[in-house]
Amino acid sequence: xxxxxxxxxxxxxxxxxxxxxxxxxxxxxxxxxxxxxxxxxxxxxxxxxxxxxxxxxxxxxxxxxxxxxxxxxxxxxxxxxxxxxxxxxxxxxxxxxxxxxxxxxxxxxxxxxxxxxxxxxxxxxxxxxxxxxxxxxxxxxxxxxxxxxxxxxxxxxxxxxxxxxxxxxxxxxxxxxxxxxxxxxxxxxxxxxxxxxxxxxxxxxxxxxxxxxxxxxx
Amino acid sequence: xxxxxxxxxxxxxxxxxxxxxxxxxxxxxxxxxxxxxxxxxxxxxxxxxxxxxxxxxxxxxxxxxxxxxxxxxxxxxxxxxxxxxxxxxxxxxxxxxxxxxxxxxxxxxxxxxxxxxxxxxxxxxxxxxxxxxxxxxxxxxxxxxxxxxxxxxxxxxxxxxxxxxxxxxxxxxxxxxxxxxxxxxxxxxxxxxxxxxxxxxxxxxxxxxxxxxxxx
Numbered sequence: 001x002x003x004x005x006x007x008x009x010x011x012x013x014x015x016x017x018x019x020x021x022x023x024x025x026x027x028x029x030x031x032x033x034x035x036x037x038x039x040x041x042x043x044x045x046x047x048x049x050x051x052x053x054x055x056x057x058x059x060x061x062x063x064x065x066x067x068x069x070x071x072x073x074x075x076x077x078x079x080x081x082x083x084x085x086x087x088x089x090x091x092x093x094x095x096x097x098x099x100x101x102x103x104x105x106x107x108x109x110x111x112x113x114x115x116x117x118x119x120x121x122x123x124x125x126x127x128x129x130x131x132x133x134x135x136x137x138x139x140x141x142x143x144x145x146x147x148x149x150x151x152x153x154x155x156x157x158x159x160x161x162x163x164x165x166x167x168x169x170x171x172x173x174x175x176x177x178x179x180x181x182x183x184x185x186x187x188x189x190x191x192x193x194x195x196x197x198x199x200x201x202x203x204x205x206x207x208x209x210x211x212x213x214x215x216x217x218x
Numbered sequence: 219x220x221x222x223x224x225x226x227x228x229x230x231x232x233x234x235x236x237x238x239x240x241x242x243x244x245x246x247x248x249x250x251x252x253x254x255x256x257x258x259x260x261x262x263x264x265x266x267x268x269x270x271x272x273x274x275x276x277x278x279x280x281x282x283x284x285x286x287x288x289x290x291x292x293x294x295x296x297x298x299x300x301x302x303x304x305x306x307x308x309x310x311x312x313x314x315x316x317x318x319x320x321x322x323x324x325x326x327x328x329x330x331x332x333x334x335x336x337x338x339x340x341x342x343x344x345x346x347x348x349x350x351x352x353x354x355x356x357x358x359x360x361x362x363x364x365x366x367x368x369x370x371x372x373x374x375x376x377x378x379x380x381x382x383x384x385x386x387x388x389x390x391x392x393x394x395x396x397x398x399x400x401x402x403x404x405x406x407x408x409x410x411x412x413x414x415x416x417x418x419x420x421x422x423x424x425x426x427x428x429x430x431x432x433x434x
Contacts (some may be wrong), residue, residue, distance in 0.1 A: 051334050066338065073335035077353050086349070087339035137339060 001025050002048060002141060002172070007057030009043060009196075016043045017054065018196040024141075024174060028167050032187035033176040036218055040196040041176035042070070045143045048174065063140025070146040072130040074118035080105070080129050081114040088136045097136070104132040108162060124155025131162060141172040148182050160186050180214050192217045226392060226405040233388035234409065240305050240374045240384065241413075245367055247310025252317025256325060257347055259318070268318075275315035281376055284308040288380050301382040305374065313370050320362050324355035357429045364421030368414050375410075385409050 002024045009017040017040045024031050033041045046052040048059060049067045074083050081101055088097040105111045108128045118126055127147065134142060147163070148156045163186060167173055177183050183190055184207050192200040192214065200217045207213050259268040275283070288304035299307075328351065336346040356363070378387035389406035393399045 049338060051338070064340070067335075069331055069335060071329070071331060073329065073331040075332065075335075075350055075354075077357065087336075087341050090341070090345075133339070 001060075001062045002174070003060040004044075004048070005058045005060075007044075007047060007054040007059060009040075009047065009052070009054045015196050016040050017047070020044060020057070020193075020196075020198060022191065022198065022201075024172060026188070027172060028170045029188045030163065030167055030173040030175060030186055032183035032190040033174065033193060034178065034180060034183055034190050034214065035193035037178060039193040041178075041193055042145050043196075044193065045145050045174065045176050049143055061141070064137065065141045065143055066134035066137055066139030068127075068130055068134050068142065068144040068147055070149055072118070072126045074126060074129055074133070076118050079115050079117055080110065080121070083118065083129060084133045084136050087133070091137070101132070101136055104135055107165070108132050109158075122155075123150050124152065124158060127151060127155065127159060128162065131159075131166075135166065139171060141174065142166060144173065144175040144177075146177055146179075147175060148177060148179050156182060180211060184211055184214065190214065194218070222398075222401055223405060226389075226401050229392050230385055230388045230402065230405050230409060233383055233385040233406075236302070236377070236382055236384040237371075237374050237409075237413070240302065240309065240377060240382075241367075241371045243306045244309035244313060244370050244374070247306060248313030248317050248366075248370065251310060251314030252321055253352070255314055255318035256321035259322070272315040272318055275312050276319070280308065280312050280373060281379065283312055284376055284380065301377060301380050304380065305377040305382060308376075309370055309373060312373075313366060316366050316369075317363065320359050320366060321352075321355055324359040325351060327358065328354055360421065360425050360429055364417065364424075367421075368417055371413055371417060372410065 002022070004020055004022040007017055007020040008015070020040075033044060035041050043052060045067075047054050048061065049065055051067070075086070078086060081098070084101040084104060085094075085097040088100060091097075092100065102111070102114070105114055108131065110125065110128055110132065113121065113125065113129070118129065121129065131147075144163070147159050151159065160182070163173060163175070175183065175187065184204075188204065190200075190202050190207065191198055192202070194217065200214075202214070255268050255272060258264045284304060287307050288299060288301065291304075292299045332350060332354070333346060336350045341350070374384060375386035377384050378390060381387065383391075385406045389402035392402040396402070
């Protein structure tokens, strides 16, 4: 559960977020954050995660939040398996962490890459490893920053399939993306930001008939 | 001539022990000190103190620091400091300042997201430094660190100015005794050169062993 109350953030002389109030409570749902570049999507995600702080306002969040970075941020000196097991080892113990990681690798079709280093993977494979790493910590909420950026069509379909599977486990997913086609295919709700403000908060029935409805807010 | 050189080589070799002990101890000191300075300067309240300390260590001649430790500090503390301790403190601290700067450069060249990604995975801060940040920094900065350790090895010769019987001092003693500077200095130079070749080789070996590209 995430509740944001009147969150604002200013960087220099630019208002990045302005009076954002948002409530995300439904478990097993996908909330899309859409908007043009520079609208504040990533900053909002970073504030929810606690990586950035707002100047005013409050964010309440329950449970552990995982974060999927736009540029993956895999640890380049660790193998794929080590990337996934390193953090859970301290929580689950070595054996459980490895079993859990191997299971995730199987689900994400990455089993053969367990001992490979991130530098040897394609963008889509890196994205899946980053997802496995985040999921290995069993997050209650998963925040995804542009998860399809730089991926080919097949990899995007993979990401959609995986995120829908994650949703079924009861995880709340908050996905920031400028890719409306992708968001509309996966989200249960789309919040549109423009110049740091929420300009629309829409449910699927609004855009199912015509995707152009979303574009009018850009 | 060859007989003289072999006599010189044996005589000067007695200084190897001090040179090597001083090098290894200073290297360990500077490694630990450098890592500590590099990490602690990310604590806001320590940053200015560490930056100031590093600046003074880099901004004053090492021979002055050596004399300070050997002659001035015992007066302040009321405790005698032997030549080896003064040498280790001087070389170790001075090199710590340079190692800290090398590591700082390495840390700042890593993407900020590496630290953030580790934080979001709830990895404790000390483990982030130990297992995520420093291994990457050492891989990237190993050639520069090897250069720094070559400099330490060469700078151990400064201890001869205090009378420490290292390679340099042994060659000077021999030169004064035999009225021959050419032979003893050549032999001492050869010892230093071989030692540095060994350090260079070890550095290259470590680079091959740990700095494999991983196709990053």
